Amino acid sequence: MFTAVKILISALIIGVITEIAHRFPTIGGIIAALPLVSLLSLIWLSFQGNSAEEISKFAMGVLWGFPATAVLILIVALLLRYSFPLSLAMLLGAGGWFLCLKVQGLVFG
Template sequence: MFTVLKITISALVIGVITEIARRYPTVGGVIAALPLVSLLSMVWLSFQGTNPADISKFAMGVLWGFPATAVMVFIIAFMLKHTFPLSIAILVGVGGWFLCLKIQETVFG
């Protein structure tokens, strides 16, 4: 039952953000950039009894992924601005995300 509640609340958050973005793209983008998924995940982990040390490891993983996510979003925004189709922009953006993670792992690993 808890899984259904998590899915429902998470879907509602995404739905609300999407509706805001549809009407006010910049505001929607700023809201979407909030660490809502990370925060929701930490709350769900806590409610499920996950110990704080593991939640801390999760938070550090989020930080580790942040630069790659920023690269991905930049690539997608840049490509869309230059009239590439969304599917291609996402594909290249995810490729940039993966490449950035590999570079981080090599340099800092």
């Protein structure tokens, strides 16, 4: 039952943000950039009884993924600006994300 509640609340938040973005793209983008998924995940992990150490490891993983996510968003935004199809922009953005994670692993791992 808790899983269903998590899914419902999370989906509701995403739906509201999408509606805001539909009406006000810039404001919607700013709201979407908030660490909502990360914060919700921290809350759900806490409610599920995960230890502070486990939650801290999760938070550090979020930080580790942040630069790659920024690369993904940058690639998608630039490609869409130059009229690339969304699916191709997302695919190339995901490739940039993956490559960034690999480079981070080589440099800092």
